[in-house]
Amino acid sequence: xxxxxxxxxxLRSLFxxxxxxxxxxxxxxxYLEMAAAEKTKRGMDPEEAxxxxxLERGTLGAAREVVRSGGWESVAETCWQDxxxxxxxxxxxxxxxxxxxxxLALGIGATTAIYSLVDQxxxxxxxxxxxxxxxxxxxxxxxxxxxxxxxxxxxxxVVGERGGHVGRAxxxxxxxxEHLDGPGGxxxxxxxxxxxxxxxxxxxxxxxxxxxxxxxxxFCAALSSFATSPFSLSPKRSRRSCSTxxxxxxxxxxxxxxxxxxxA
Amino acid sequence: xxxxxxxLVQGTLDMLVLKTLGLEPMHGFGICxxxxxxxxxxxRPNAGSLFLAIQRLERDGLIEGEWRPTENNRxxxxxxxxxxxxxxxxxETREWGRQVAAIARILEAR
Numbered sequence: 124x125x126x127x128x129x130x131x132x133x134l135r136s137l138f139x140x141x142x143x144x145x146x147x148x149x150x151x152x153x154y155l156e157m158a159a160a161e162k163t164k165r166g167m168d169p170e171e172a173x174x175x176x177x178l179e180r181g182t183l184g185a186a187r188e189v190v191r192s193g194g195w196e197s198v199a200e201t202c203w204q205d206x207x208x209x210x211x212x213x214x215x216x217x218x219x220x221x222x223x224x225x226x227l228a229l230g231i232g233a234t235t236a237i238y239s240l241v242d243q244x245x246x247x248x249x250x251x252x253x254x255x256x257x258x259x260x261x262x263x264x265x266x267x268x269x270x271x272x273x274x275x276x277x278x279x280x281v282v283g284e285r286g287g288h289v290g291r292a293x294x295x296x297x298x299x300x301e302h303l304d305g306p307g308g309x310x311x312x313x314x315x316x317x318x319x320x321x322x323x324x325x326x327x328x329x330x331x332x333x334x335x336x337x338x339x340x341x342f343c344a345a346l347s348s349f350a351t352s353p354f355s356l357s358p359k360r361s362r363r364s365c366s367t368x369x370x371x372x373x374x375x376x377x378x379x380x381x382x383x384x385x386x387a
Numbered sequence: 388x389x390x391x392x393x394x395l396v397q398g399t400l401d402m403l404v405l406k407t408l409g410l411e412p413m414h415g416f417g418i419c420x421x422x423x424x425x426x427x428x429x430x431r432p433n434a435g436s437l438f439l440a441i442q443r444l445e446r447d448g449l450i451e452g453e454w455r456p457t458e459n460n461r462x463x464x465x466x467x468x469x470x471x472x473x474x475x476x477x478x479e480t481r482e483w484g485r486q487v488a489a490i491a492r493i494l495e496a497r
Binding site: 185190 | 414419420431433434445446447457463464
């Protein structure tokens, strides 16, 4: 309640300044006049009485300033005046202002861009069970079946995909991934390398898929992906808070956290 | 020659204004005169600090003001204590008594 009253009183003196000032001046004027009248009643010369009141009680102007500086609105008013002064100064030298504005804009823009990169690449963990072991997803291919083994990779990592398209994964040894989002946004699943390496069937492997493949030059891959799609990187955040070190992480930049879909 | 009026103890003006208004509704000058009289001239608040205190108390809802004509055909804002102000005055008086007693005990220690 008290806060509301303070707010209302402050707003009133901000927006109905004339009236508030008039009232305050009237109140102070009456006060000083009464003080002077008191003195003349005791036989003092009126002129002398006014002078003496000013000395003893302060002048009207000084009192007004004291009272007006008491409310929160005086701070707001000062800020507003400073702001107006600032704008006036800026308009006085437009060249300098433009240069300052441009510098600020460039600086903020560059900082934001760099931070966005660092944020996505370094600070956020991937929505997989072991982010430190995951790797970048490379290339794309089409497979007419459920899956295909990538024979160019020594470890034979394979990526299958829901819709029949298949990418190739350079996945890390031992990584356990639940789900990968493949190139072009399709769902990709990395299957068990033991099975895939032998071109065997993988049916019945349930939700856990183990990937074994050659680690990539992770950071290069990440940067190249970033360059092609700067703002679509891993849109969903991991529930984990630990961050992946750049040296150890493979940065599968298109990981998605949607539930694993069985390929079979 | 009488002593020069002394400065009020920090933060006590509010309490004194409340006390004065507890006796009867009054305008600013009336409050001032009352404080001077009751303190026998020891305290004489100046206009700025008095009206600052009044503004503060009014915004806190402890007193409320009303414009009324004075005896000499002018109008002045008369202030009166609200219920909240009455309660605050009671609390502050009690707290003040406690502090004064404590300070006195300290000063009298030997």
